[in-house]
Amino acid sequence: MADVGKPGSFLTFNIDDGFAEALVRGMRSGFLGDDDYHHLQRCESIEDVKLNLQETDYANFLQNDPSPILPSVVERRCREKWVQEFEYLRAGAVQPLASFLDFIAADYMIDNILLLLKGTLVNPDVDPRRLMERCHPLGRFDDATMKSICAFENSARGYAELYSTVLVDTPVGRYFEAYLQEQMAKRVVEGAGDVRSVLEEVPISTLENTLKKLYLEDFYAFCVSLGGRTAEVMGEVLSARADAVTISVTLNSFHTFYNAPSQRGSSRRALYPAFGRLYPDGVDALSKVDDEDGVGRVLDKYPEYRRMWEEAPVEADDGLGVGGGVGGGGGGYGPTAAQLLTERR
Known part of the structure; x- marks a missing residue:
């Protein structure tokens, strides 16, 4: 992560972070309170839930979904609302807040890449769209990159393209690079065959845990x-x-x-x-x-x-x-x- 410096003083706070703070305070005021949860506990149907949310910031988040509404739809809409607010906050953030928010999103990006790799390695014929639908929206990157990850060919050329895609075209490539370097005896991975042997021979759970470890250590050092x-x-x-x-x-x-x-x-x-x-x-x-x-x-x-x-x-x-x-x-x-x-x- 690039050097982003330390937060400014109170003299310059409003210039860089005043809008972000006001935005976060507004979002926080929209959290459901104890009374809201008490009323939700007494609901007997999704329609009751919609009715009890009319006086909250969640009043309109189900308005475009026809009845009957499934619980999975409610969960998805809540997640979409959260991601939309997060991305709006990120768009107006300056350093170091911008990098802090990028670290939060990076966690979900790693999860998404692992999900795509797992699905592809287990079932090479899987429909990329099905895998992409399961990805967390906060960790999504451009669709072309995601499709290339879960649609690579089981060949030297395919693994070379996968190597380039993950390490170059994704924001979390540095963690994959560090992992591959470690797997190849601390030397820079250059050949597609090396990448292929790592992905095929090393358990995906080992890859997952190593990436999470590297990510957590990086985020901790930044904070x-x-x-x-x-x-x-x-x-x-x-x-x-x-x-x-x-x-x-x-x-x-x-x-x-x-x-x-x-x-x-x-x-x-x-x-x-x-x-x-x-x-x-x-x-x-x-x-x-x-x-x-x-x-x-x-x-x-x-x-x-x-x-x-x-x-x-x-x-x-x-x-x-x-x-x-x-x-x-x-x-x-x-x-x-x-x-x-x-x-x-």
């Missing part, structure tokens, strides 16, 4: 460089996310290649973010455990996670996935990012 309340608040949020990744990767590695004694301190350890409440002592300890009881013993030293670990159900998964989104999410084995963030708040 710390800004200092002030941004560093304080976002440092706490991103640290909780990093801890969630570390715990989830550890749990999901059990009964896999990554839990072999020779891999715990190397391959598995390399997937842990290099910051967070657990870093470095807790991370080092988790890199050595081989079962759930070991995880529990490590987390017992951290009050913010001890109670969560005692209460959270542990559910099996077949991969190392940790979910996505700055606000947490994802499934997996044991506590999720969302659960950890809730506990930290």
Whole structure:
């Protein structure tokens, strides 16, 4: 990420950020309140929901959808409203706010690229439009680039084009480049054959976790460089996310290649973010455990996670996935990012 400098002083605040602050304050005033949620809890149908939203900022977001309206439509319209407001805020933002918002969108871009790659590698004949419909709107880039990712040919030329598309034409290409360099023994990847071998031989879950780790470390360093309340608040949020990744990767590695004694301190350890409440002592300890009881013993030293670990159900998964989104999410084995963030708040 380019050097964007630190926020200005109070003397210049209104010049650069006054409009953005007013916009955010207005959006915040449009949040549903306790009374709104109380009324929504008593609704018996989607039509009741629409009626109870008439006096809120959500009054018109379903006006173009004919009845009967499915819950999935409500969810989609809410997401579209959020993305529209986010993009409007981004359009008027100056540095460093612009880069901060770009970091938020980058998280969803990584998720979208992984979704397209997963779908294409599993089913080369899949309709690109179906995959693109599943992408998060906040992480979308131009349609031509998205189509090229999920429609590449299984050939040297196809992988060369994929390499160029992901690394050059997407805003998150630097994370993919760093990953590929790491996979190819710390040297710059030049051949399409190298890219092909990485994508075909390395589990997609490893790619996912490495990209998320690189992204989180980059975002954290950016927030710390800004200092002030941004560093304080976002440092706490991103640290909780990093801890969630570390715990989830550890749990999901059990009964896999990554839990072999020779891999715990190397391959598995390399997937842990290099910051967070657990870093470095807790991370080092988790890199050595081989079962759930070991995880529990490590987390017992951290009050913010001890109670969560005692209460959270542990559910099996077949991969190392940790979910996505700055606000947490994802499934997996044991506590999720969302659960950890809730506990930290």
